[in-house]
Amino acid sequence: MSIAIAVDAMGGDFGPRVTVPATLAVLRENPSLRLTLVGDESIIAPFLSRLAPSERLRTTVLHTSEVVAMDDKVAVALRQKRQSSMRLAINLVQEGAVQACVSAGNTGALMAISRFVLKTHANIDRPAILTALPTTKGHVHMLDLGANVDSQPEHLLQFAQMGSVVAEALDGIEHPRVGLLNIGEEEIKGNELIKRADELLRQSGLNYIGYVEGDGVFKGQADVVVCDGFVGNVALKASEGVAKMLAGMIKEEIGRNWLTRLTGALAYPVWQGLRHRMDPGRYNGASLVGLTGIVVKSHGGADADAFAQALRVAVLEVEKNVPALIERRFGCAEAPATRESKTE
């Protein structure tokens, strides 16, 4: 199967410096891949000179000089930047020219433009941001991570259904265990949203295992953890913050004196193993699920290795045809073409 993916080459904190080398690396490891780099051709072209002819044939550049800045307001990105690299990459998905797009750009803009251009499947109210996170036992798919604040119980149910499809498709788990993020195992502890979502999930036919607490996420208690986007984003960022703080403390402890520097240097194999497992790049690539096409968001600060990982997530979702699986789960052959977006 030939897979075509569009890359918003200008997105992220580092732009083409990171996105183009990452794209070419993934192109090399996957001979069936065709890639479209969307962005400023004068910046992108120099990177392509090193490609073998067979690789060059699988690479297209779609030139545009307009860019969504990391701090652009969503409304500006959506309404005034219709030729941005982000917008054109998403348009390519909508037109069927590619099967997925990847961007490290402004999350709010990516979500709004994707939703406007691609629409959600019928019967899905809102797309959600889903990512895999490491656990002591493997990994967990968590959603929503910030697309929806003030979610209703029905939305959490939809997130659970979408997350279940993704875990099934990407991990080959037959009945993924779905947990609802809560602050205690007692039923009394949750807020109103959680209690009502819990009732809906019990009747959903999903393999719903009940409540999961913040620490349970990383213990691998569930294959899918569902939460409101506000809560999920705070939990994700707090977790990243702690991991970074600890990594910084390890460095400081090693640098403390000659003895710690020496023994720290000797323990290099331990650090190597740890770095490999802690590497945020290994889990880069959040999916905007619920849309009629595949859109993967890379961390804005991703390096080339991490951005390549986001590209691999997109490839995998194309291979498994995740949007079609979600569409089927929600029992709708096609989203009505006349459906209006609320955002533009």
Place this chain on the structure above:
Amino acid sequence: MSIAIAVDAMGGDFGPRVTVPATLAVLRENPSLRLTLVGDESIIAPFLSRLAPSERLRTTVLHTSEVVAMDDKVAVALRQKRQSSMRLAINLVQEGAVQACVSAGNTGALMAISRFVLKTHANIDRPAILTALPTTKGHVHMLDLGANVDSQPEHLLQFAQMGSVVAEALDGIEHPRVGLLNIGEEEIKGNELIKRADELLRQSGLNYIGYVEGDGVFKGQADVVVCDGFVGNVALKASEGVAKMLAGMIKEEIGRNWLTRLTGALAYPVWQGLRHRMDPGRYNGASLVGLTGIVVKSHGGADADAFAQALRVAVLEVEKNVPALIERRFGCAEAPATRESKTE
């Protein structure tokens, strides 16, 4: 100044095995301290035989055989267990026999009983759970961590005022920087609760620095971080979960083969330093702020070192007279004695 503190000796996962040795350790390090151990005398007494006479004089045992179990429903603990070690310890605060109490017991029960027995200060709607968390630069006081779900903007304002008083009193910071936990720096990103709380905080006269994201908490961007209890609890538990997962990974990486075991052993001084800084016990002891008396909650799974730390938090709050400072900030001489609790 002589300080008297009551300890719910039966609370927590380990009961007197942890609480009594911890209590005696703190008693020894602070000659002005008097401690009342509340619980089953037949279990507590054997531990006291080793005390020096001068220490024994500063130790009282208040016998009761009733205990709030970790999985007791809040209503059961509050209405049916009026002679529990937890209840009697809180009663001692209310009666003025001690200035603070410490418990590692059931959080929901501790909150409900404390609120019923001690009441909140006038002008404070709800107590909040506050704890110090490590940051790359020192520590931050975060609240609420689970006492209040579905908080209103006015509650977040009250949390901010209380947190500011605590940071001022315990850390000696003159105008503590107060941040509001949110999912992005753009004003567009927050939910309705956050936007309205942000407005209130801007007019509060506090040193309000605006939004702080999940990772910003651990970067030391603020001295006080305010959030709804649901969000705060999830963030706290997720952070604990990540820290534990990483500690487990370090162990696994060291145990991987003979080389990593050897070099890992040589790096002992690094682990020592790291363990000291990562030690959850260093930050054990969450305060139930907003009440007319001091109640400190220890982690249920705390060991003796960690439980001792919770006791030290209580001692410090007594020394600084935190409830009186909060009362003054909220401009009320005394809470009306006739005020009814909503919980019993």
